[in-house]
Structures are given as C-alpha cells and as structure tokens.
Amino acid sequence: MSDPAISATGTKKVTCREKGRFESDTVDYTASPLLDVRELKKHFPVRTKDLFRPARDFVRAVDGVSFFINPGETLALVGESGSGKSTTARLILRLLEPTAGEILFEGRSLGRLGPEMMRQARKQMQMIFQDPYASLNPRLTVEEIIAEPLQIFHVGSPVERSRKVSRLLDIVGLASRHAKRYPHEFSGGQRQRIGIARALALNPKLIIGDEPVSALDVSIQAQVLNLLKDLQEEFGLTYLFIAHDLSVVEFVSDRVAVMYLGIIVEMADKETLFRHPLHPYTQALLSAVPVPDPDCRRERIILPGDIPSPVNPPAGCRFHPRCQVCREVCRREAPVFREVKPGHYVACHIRGQGSEARGRKEEVGDGGQETVDGGGT
Numbered sequence: 001m002s003d004p005a006i007s008a009t010g011t012k013k014v015t016c017r018e019k020g021r022f023e024s025d026t027v028d029y030t031a032s033p034l035l036d037v038r039e040l041k042k043h044f045p046v047r048t049k050d051l052f053r054p055a056r057d058f059v060r061a062v063d064g065v066s067f068f069i070n071p072g073e074t075l076a077l078v079g080e081s082g083s084g085k086s087t088t089a090r091l092i093l094r095l096l097e098p099t100a101g102e103i104l105f106e107g108r109s110l111g112r113l114g115p116e117m118m119r120q121a122r123k124q125m126q127m128i129f130q131d132p133y134a135s136l137n138p139r140l141t142v143e144e145i146i147a148e149p150l151q152i153f154h155v156g157s158p159v160e161r162s163r164k165v166s167r168l169l170d171i172v173g174l175a176s177r178h179a180k181r182y183p184h185e186f187s188g189g190q191r192q193r194i195g196i197a198r199a200l201a202l203n204p205k206l207i208i209g210d211e212p213v214s215a216l217d218v219s220i221q222a223q224v225l226n227l228l229k230d231l232q233e234e235f236g237l238t239y240l241f242i243a244h245d246l247s248v249v250e251f252v253s254d255r256v257a258v259m260y261l262g263i264i265v266e267m268a269d270k271e272t273l274f275r276h277p278l279h280p281y282t283q284a285l286l287s288a289v290p291v292p293d294p295d296c297r298r299e300r301i302i303l304p305g306d307i308p309s310p311v312n313p314p315a316g317c318r319f320h321p322r323c324q325v326c327r328e329v330c331r332r333e334a335p336v337f338r339e340v341k342p343g344h345y346v347a348c349h350i351r352g353q354g355s356e357a358r359g360r361k362e363e364v365g366d367g368g369q370e371t372v373d374g375g376g377t
C-alpha cells in the first residue's frame, strides 16, 4: 500500500511519504503538500437533558477525512449541506479541536505545535467567509478591519500598517480613500474584497474560502473569482475552496474532493471528476449542473430522500440508502477510499474498482445486480 498523490500539474516526483492511507496499485508520489489532512475526525457530543451525564450519542460531522493540497493549487471541497465541509475547514484552522486524526502544514503536525509555533502557523492560514455582511465588524472602519490581524500579531508600526492597508486595498481593487469608511457603505462584492484584503494582510500561504461567493450576485461572483485567481497567481497562494455551486468549482479548482456525510467519497483532478465521475453521488451532483449545449447534457439523477443523520450514519457504505447501483456488499461493508487511476480516488464497491479488477470481478460474478447504469454520465 502506498500513498500515490499526484501533483495538480501531473508531474510525479518521488519523495518518501507515509504509506497506507490510501489503497493504491501505483507507486507514484508527489512533492510535499502544503496541507496534508490525515484521517481527520470531529464527533460533537449530543447533549442529553441531564447535563451531568456524559453524552451517549455523537454527531459524526467529520469521520475520517484524508486529503492533501499542493502548494499553489486549489482544492475544492463540495457536497450537500451537512456533509461536513465547514467543520473540516474549522478543524484545519484549529477553531475546533479534532476528535482524531492529524493535520500537517508544511510537513509539521499542527496538533504537536507549542503555543508560539501554533501562533506562527495561524498567520499562514486565513479564511474568507461566506457572508460579507456578517463577517465584517460594522463598528470598525475598513482600515481597522484590514489592519486588525497585523495589530494582533504585532506586525509593523501604525504608519507601516496604514501603508500596508492602502496597498492591500489597491491589490483587491478598492481605493485608499475607502479606508476611513464603514462596511455598510459598500456593496456585497466590495465587502467581500475587504474580507479578502484582511485575509491577505499577514501574507498567508493557505486561504480557506468557505462559500466565498455564494452570497453574491452572479455577475459579482465572476469578478471576485477572477480576483481570487489573480491573487493566487501573483502571490502563489494555495486555496481550499468550499462550495455548493459546481460551475464555480469548475472555474476555480485544480482538484475536487466530494464529501458525503462526513467522509470523502471521490477525489480527482477537475477534468477527470467533471468528465468521468465514478461515484454515484458525484454523478448525481453533476447531473444537476445546467449545461448550455444540449448535446452535452446529462440525464438528471434525482437522489431519493435526504442526507441521513450524522448521528447514526448508515452501516456499510454511507451512501447506500440513496444509491441507484447499491448491492448487498454495500449494505454490509464500508468501501475503501482507493485510487482507481493515478490521482483518482473513489470509495465505492461498485465503481471504485480499477478497470483490471472490475474485469476480474465481472468474470467471477458477485451475485449482485446493478439496478441502473449511471456510469459515465
């Protein structure tokens, strides 16, 4: 077993990395990722009426998530509401303590850093929030909002901070005369630019965007997404981009990880994921994306029911109660998240076989019956 991470550009570099997190037949390795998330879990206790009794149930919001992001790339995290995307982001930023698992930033485990090292690591990771109205303090001027992280980390003198704010405003396409104004004087897109300027203040390496454009009008979304792309190029930023909207994901991402009920069910580079999705859940998500060209339209797959409760996730494959290709094994066993082609990982008993393994399986037969062939939609 080896960890066959392939870089976004497809270059395969051999470095010695921990083995065994992903099941794989290939032996390709990548350069050190900026962020390496390993078997991350967050289980929130469900409080009973009796406050003194320990919780018996847990919300398994994140339940064994592994992924990596290489420097300078954008990994999009997609999935229905409640699949655990925001919790994953908050765990990475240590706004929440993980129940289990490890987060490595530039090769160092965040859980093992002392307070001062953690403080330094925090400077390197910033967040852009979904709601540009709620995320900015209405009592502070734009200058105070953007300079706040600099002040907290004691960076520069007041004059230097003021100069930096002007530079940041310029970088995000706002004028320095805006510095003395308050958030309510700006449009949604402008406010999001202020949020981006604040996120850039400490020269971070990683920016986590939690639905950063979903509250904006479509025309403004495009401007903010273009800005984020330009900034990435200019400053070599690495993004973890959380989004519902797959058209946005297709525009911004290099690779995509699909989350369902606390786990990642599929991860691949953008082209592979959008053109050859394997997991029935990914196929259903993509089938809902509007496509202008009628020749390229996919048949819409309507998933039955809602996402189940993360307190009692279904046994076996978590997706099986809603899956159109479910077989007996899916009810019994959780599928391994394994690499089926270089860089393409899937957790599915039916679709998560390499072509060779699938051929062998079909020869032998497993007694199951696919009800619908949703492959290659």
Ligand SMILES: Nc1ncnc2c1ncn2[C@@H]1O[C@H](COP(=O)(O)OP(=O)(O)OP(=O)(O)O)[C@@H](O)[C@H]1O
Binding pocket: 044, 059, 060, 061, 079, 080, 081, 082, 083, 084, 085, 086, 087, 088, 310
């Ligand atoms: N502090 C908490 N205590 C208990 N349960 C929580 C807590 N935070 C999140 N959850 C639960 O964890 C699950 C995952 O939530 P999360 O917000 O991470 O999902 P999401 O994919 O980001 O959804 P959305 O897109 O709606 O934000 C949900 O069932 C949510 O109710």
